[in-house]
Amino acid sequence: MNKLHECLITLHNPVAPNHYRMVLQSKDIAGHSSPGQFLMLEISAGYYPFLRRPMSIERIFSDGVSILYKVCGEGTKILSTLSVGEKINVQGPLGNSFPIPKEYQQYLIIAGGIGVAPFPALVEKILNVRGVAPEIILAGKDYTHLLCEKDFRQMGCKTHLVTEDGSAGDMGLATDILKKLNITGPTIVYTCGPLPMIKNVHKICIERKWLCYASLEAEMACGEGVCLGCVVPAKIEVENEMMARVCKEGPIFDTQVILWEKIGE
Amino acid sequence: MNKLHECLITLHNPVAPNHYRMVLQSKDIAGHSSPGQFLMLEISAGYYPFLRRPMSIERIFSDGVSILYKVCGEGTKILSTLSVGEKINVQGPLGNSFPIPKEYQQYLIIAGGIGVAPFPALVEKILNVRGVAPEIILAGKDYTHLLCEKDFRQMGCKTHLVTEDGSAGDMGLATDILKKLNITGPTIVYTCGPLPMIKNVHKICIERKWLCYASLEAEMACGEGVCLGCVVPAKIEVENEMMARVCKEGPIFDTQVILWEKIGE
Amino acid sequence: MNVNLQVSIGNLTLKNPVTVASGTFGYGEEYSEYFDISELGAVTVKSLTLQPRLGNIPPRIVETPAGMLNAIGLQNVGIENYLKYKLPFLRKQNCTIIANIYGTSIEEYVKLAEYLEKEGGADAIEMNLSCPNVHDARNKFKCPLIAQSPEWVEKYTSAVRSSVKLPLIVKLSPNITDITEPALSAERGGADGISIINTLLGMSINTHTRRPKLKNVVGGLSGPAIRPVALKMVWDVSRTVKIPVIGMGGICTTSDALEFIIAGARVVAVGSYLFRDPLAPIRIIQGLRDYCISNHLDDINNLVGSITVD
Amino acid sequence: MNVNLQVSIGNLTLKNPVTVASGTFGYGEEYSEYFDISELGAVTVKSLTLQPRLGNIPPRIVETPAGMLNAIGLQNVGIENYLKYKLPFLRKQNCTIIANIYGTSIEEYVKLAEYLEKEGGADAIEMNLSCPNVHDARNKFKCPLIAQSPEWVEKYTSAVRSSVKLPLIVKLSPNITDITEPALSAERGGADGISIINTLLGMSINTHTRRPKLKNVVGGLSGPAIRPVALKMVWDVSRTVKIPVIGMGGICTTSDALEFIIAGARVVAVGSYLFRDPLAPIRIIQGLRDYCISNHLDDINNLVGSITVD
């Protein structure tokens, strides 16, 4: 399978202040992608920026995939200026994907801000393979940071909104909702968003003996496991401590394998 | 006068293979420009490329100026992708301009390839201030490299075409035509193009005791005389040998002051 | 036209002068999904140490203008795992292998080299005497790299030289006043080739937290940003020593590779730019062939050091 | 909020910590068309020599990824013309002046400094001991820069120190194994400040002609490409010496300037980036003020060296 593609941009829309959705045409990428995987985008032809930018796959269509991104630096700013009809060099799909173990009847997604990006594809897949719609907690700074709400509702998901300023849904954090939710029984939690959120979700899951899969982020150079730049301390094989590559062993990790105490900040 | 301008691109057309004309909106630049001066264009917001690109002013309108350029490297390639309606940061006008001394009744322009760029503005000015249309030798590799021919004819210039492959006009070099031209009396020659052409035009002018002004090119960093990167060996003030800055003392030089023997290649 | 792209380092012949820089190609598996890695003149593997190493605490990389800083800290599987799990793949692909090694003493380098030779783990050995990321950044201050001491370079080189027969390459650091001094030492010590350059020391600060962006504080700068510096050092060294120079530092395109070869590099390595374009080395091999053809050169060796300086 | 931006080098007070790098601002006239140059903490002028110099034969500059190479070769009007034709303008504008000087011997440096002091030609002197473009590139090989020899740095510095009272800054080269050594020498020699960095040696080759793009073969690399290297050296030196450091190397934005100040620079200089944006220093002065306000700092001096390294 070829992992380097010149993709036509077939859609590029603002979806919220500073947030965009881009659809990339490629049957090849679409045919090989699974929810949770990501792409490395070549932002410009020159050396500015020098490195590609990692972006989660938001949705998988028959002839392409979409990404959902936030402008937060030079690279994403330039990305946001590209027009429909232009081409962009895309590497991927890369990394592992969300496991959907059968033994769990309940699926709960907890997304913080732009961390929602990988979940539309996941919801579709769970609907397809398990026939249930996951419950979702959508958290954000304010109402403009709650993305994909409509999509999730259309797919039949029970969706809880929570904002730090109370401008939509409850006021508070994702974990406030999580603590209040009346869910019992074997549950599997999928989460993505700011690291402190993921850490807290992980703790709550441990207490409840739930399985928790998080999509992690790290500065990446190669996206292919060769530079060893994107690592996170983890215990993956038989208690063996290692530096796991977010781009290869991840980006999806069972949060129990992450050595949280060794992660700074 | 402010020399830094965010200019709207109001026209951007291919005029020949790899050649473009761009019109930059700015009353300020238009109001202060003279034929022979140049602009330094910021090609992109990032550091690729790092330096601005020098471009001659082709024509001066009431509310802007045009440039005529050839794609020959990374910078001009990126420039050629900009669209009408986008803005570009332009520094200028910079440098000196073509002198039009009264004592000469005959004006002859010799342009090689993209070296034609500064001459439409010069022809307009000579028409305005002297009421005569200069005679023009337009030289190029082949017929696609003869630019502005129509413009010059419309302005009433007698125009001689010459191409290396004979695909338009005579076959040969600009200097072949120059040698054949039946011009006598005090003549002033303006020239721009490849350095060997300029050198040969200069030699012929010396023989004929004609005055010759050339627009020179040099790698430039600042365009403002501070980096001393763009110099050419010259004897400008009272026989004093110096390294003249193409961006400040030039780009227009009386070819007699250039120390041709000290220019390599 | 038939063009010879073969070049030699010691008694090793590479089918073409293009390899990859250690640490930017792993052990070959990942990029073998992108192209047939046996097409490379050689695969240079990530630095190997006696024991597996976890490397530095992240963040380990920062993007910089036209380049990047890394402070990986030599995370690697260790020599035994390499021989057991990585080597068979490379051999199956039929790759020419340059094994890069890193030790904390002369003895460790010797052990690593001997082990590699005994187990057939490499076709040439590259001694990394110049990794900027394995000391604590604050102590590094008065604890120079081996490559910064011409005297030590010679000692290290000759110790390894006298214990193995494999072609021996010494990788030097650009963080030095005069790169030709350790280069001459390496040659005297018996090296068959010199790799330049490893990364330039650099750092980057987060102005909000007022902390270094790299957890290890300091890292190594690579990428096109450093290309002019690398090229100058290749020119300096290749005029000074008689053994071949393996040039690297910001090589992205055929034109970049040509600059290094014309300056005097017998072999060129693509490093950080692989992260942008994994196919770059293949494009360069083809591009070198094309350049030779259009310039009527039937042997790339005639291009090496062909710079004219008046 | 009132923010103090004043900083000192020796007994000279600058109204803010932003100057320009020697050789990128001429003698101030040109860019005074763009902004009020007296708003700068100081104007640092192009290197001055005893006699006017024509400089190197062109081509003198080459663009490189995120940077440029220059081989100007110290073209300048000479000290007398400076005093006669350039100084009056700077004085009329009310600029604080750092005069950068270059000599080919201790005596020349002393003469230049004494002349400047006598004629009131500067408010501080910067000794350029690190110009990479004034030797023939091929001889340069074994003819190091003064700044590459800690011993000579001390001799040169103390000679000038003992002949003038003006604040004395020594400008060092990054082409060195350990920049702290000449920095310590300069301090011992009596310098009031250290400017780092001058350019990194580099080169570039035209692959069609197989000749160097610069007529002088080798040039000095500047611009954002070298910023991480410069920042690391500023951090190293400012932890080592007690005198102020003037940091430069690829500074373009307020954020870049902040990195240098947080790393330990008391003053920052904008160099090559002026060619892109002549207003950059003014933007940075305003940006530093804004940063201080939003970070509740009433004195920029409290930011100097405020990096946290755990």
Ligand SMILES: Cc1cc2nc3c(=O)[nH]c(=O)nc-3n(C[C@H](O)[C@H](O)[C@H](O)COP(=O)(O)OP(=O)(O)OC[C@H]3O[C@@H](n4cnc5c(N)ncnc54)[C@H](O)[C@@H]3O)c2cc1C
């Ligand atoms: C596996 C993965 C999936 C991601 N998916 C998405 C997504 O779907 N939508 C989205 O908006 N963002 C996503 N991100 C984050 C996204 O990659 C960064 O926001 C982006 O790289 C910022 O680039 P910039 O040039 O705008 O920012 P700058 O700050 O200018 O970037 C400088 C450097 O830092 C890196 N960087 C900056 N922020 C991050 C970050 N949060 N994570 C990793 N590297 C970073 C950049 O890649 C670049 O190398 C993902 C990151 C990873 C690792």
Ligand SMILES: Cc1cc2nc3c(=O)[nH]c(=O)nc-3n(C[C@H](O)[C@H](O)[C@H](O)COP(=O)(O)OP(=O)(O)OC[C@H]3O[C@@H](n4cnc5c(N)ncnc54)[C@H](O)[C@@H]3O)c2cc1C
């Ligand atoms: C005063 C002046 C006026 C000019 N007017 C015009 C014009 O009207 N139309 C036009 O097409 N071109 C003109 N040029 C040449 C034009 O500036 C170059 O073609 C352009 O800079 C090439 O940039 P690039 O990035 O495409 O090429 P690259 O080769 O990638 O550029 C690399 C570097 O070399 C410099 N460079 C390359 N070619 C030249 C050149 N011929 N002269 C000076 N520097 C060069 C670039 O500016 C850049 O710094 C002029 C040059 C000068 C000095």
Ligand SMILES: Cc1cc2nc3c(=O)[nH]c(=O)nc-3n(C[C@H](O)[C@H](O)[C@H](O)COP(=O)(O)O)c2cc1C
């Ligand atoms: C992420 C990364 C890891 C590296 N690891 C090693 C290493 O393990 N051993 C080594 O000798 N050099 C290592 N290097 C240095 C490269 O081999 C090379 O010398 C340097 O990056 C310059 O080349 P480039 O600019 O093309 O990347 C590493 C470089 C990078 C960017």
Ligand SMILES: Cc1cc2nc3c(=O)[nH]c(=O)nc-3n(C[C@H](O)[C@H](O)[C@H](O)COP(=O)(O)O)c2cc1C
């Ligand atoms: C065109 C040019 C000319 C320079 N001339 C001098 C000089 O005359 N004296 C000097 O000490 N440094 C000179 N420098 C070095 C700069 O002062 C500065 O140290 C270096 O460029 C790094 O800063 P930058 O990356 O911001 O340009 C020159 C640099 C450039 C680009």
Ligand code: FES
């Ligand atoms: S990004 Fe290179 S190993 Fe993960």
Ligand code: FES
């Ligand atoms: S381009 Fe800087 S002096 Fe002319």
